[in-house]
Amino acid sequence: MAAQIAKPSDTIKRAAARKGFVQASVWLSIVAATVFAGMARAAGTDPVGTATGLPIPRYVSLKSDRVNLREGPSKDHRTAWVFQRAGLPVEVTAEFENWRKIRDSEGSEGWVLQSLLSGRRTALVAPWKKGEIFPLYAKPADGSNQVARLQPGVLGSVRHCEGGWCRMTGEGYDGFIKQSILWGVYPNEKID
Numbered sequence: 162m163a164a165q166i167a168k169p170s171d172t173i174k175r176a177a178a179r180k181g182f183v184q185a186s187v188w189l190s191i192v193a194a195t196v197f198a199g200m201a202r203a204a205g206t207d208p209v210g211t212a213t214g215l216p217i218p219r220y221v222s223l224k225s226d227r228v229n230l231r232e233g234p235s236k237d238h239r240t241a242w243v244f245q246r247a248g249l250p251v252e253v254t255a256e257f258e259n260w261r262k263i264r265d266s267e268g269s270e271g272w273v274l275q276s277l278l279s280g281r282r283t284a285l286v287a288p289w290k291k292g293e294i295f296p297l298y299a300k301p302a303d304g305s306n307q308v309a310r311l312q313p314g315v316l317g318s319v320r321h322c323e324g325g326w327c328r329m330t331g332e333g334y335d336g337f338i339k340q341s342i343l344w345g346v347y348p349n350e351k352i353d
Contacts, residue, residue, distance in 0.1 A: 210253070210255075210256035211256055211257075212256040212257070212258060212259070212275075213256060215253075217253060217254065217255065217256065218252050218253060218254050219252070219253050220250055220251070220252055220253075220282065220345050220346065220347070221250070221251060221252075221253055221261075221263075221278045221279060221280055221281075222247075222248050222249060222250050222251065222278070222279050222280075222281050222282065222283040222345075223244055223246065223247055223248060223249045223251060223277065223278065223279070224247060224276075224277050224278060224279040225247055225277055226245055226246060226247045227243060227244070227245060228243070228244040228273055228277045229242075229243055229244075229273070230242035230243070230244060230263070230269065230271035230272070230273060231271055231272045231273070232271060232272070233272055234257040234258070234260035234262070234272045235260070235272075238272065241269070241271050242269055242271065244265075246316070248281070248283045248316055248318070249265070249283070249285075249316065250266070250282075250283045250284055250285060250316075250344065250345030251263040251264065251265050251278070252264045252265075253278070254270070256275075257272075259274060259275050259276070260272045260273070260274060260275065261273055261274075261275050261278060263278075266285050266288045266289075266344045266345075267288070281318070282318070282319040282345065282346070282352060283316060283317065283318055283319060283345055284316075284317060284319050284327070284329065284343040284344060284345030284346055285313075285314055285315070285316055285343070285344045285345055286311045286312070286313055286314065286315040286316075286317070286338070286342060286343065287313045287342040287343070287344070288313055288314050288344055289313070289344075290313050290342070291313055292313070293312075293313060294310045294311070294312060295310065295311045295312075295313075295338065295339075295342055296309075296310055296311075296338075297309040297310065297311055297329065297334055297336035297337065297338050298336055298337045298338070299336055299337070300337060301323075301324065301326035301328075301337040302337075305337070308334060308335070308336040309333070309334040309336060311334070311338070315331065316331065317329040317330055317331035317334070318330050318331065319343070319345065319346060319352055320352075321352055321353065322340055322346055322350060322351060322352040323351050323352075325339060325340050325341065325349070326338070326339060326340060327339075327340050327343060327346060327352070329343070
């Protein structure tokens, strides 16, 4: 049986003020920030949030299908983006009372209410690699049987990560994918 191809779902976010595509330099800065965050996490030197005591940065996901990304930590600040996809992974980069500063996979940053975030771990498949297809394996090994083929931007739940592989599930698929091609988990991060 041939492995199916999973495609990204409909709109993830809508611009309220800005249009256009993300430049390559933005992607490079996101990748660099993610690598450095992973190195700090591995060394046990992560700073912690002032409101929660949890590590900063850290990945979480959106709880709702409609989340306003604001320019500052209050409802008085202008909405810069409207996220339209529950489960989308975002990175918490700062905390202020019940507000969290987040960054998405495209580099957009802003503030959201903490009640709109979930600790459920999700990830996007290589959103920076347009046009490629990524294998999802039955076991965490390159030689294993392919159970699906995932396009960039496919969203899934992260069940487990260890040894450079993550078990990822979504609509119509369940299998293992290389951790290095996911946005929503840090390099070498272990998730139980």
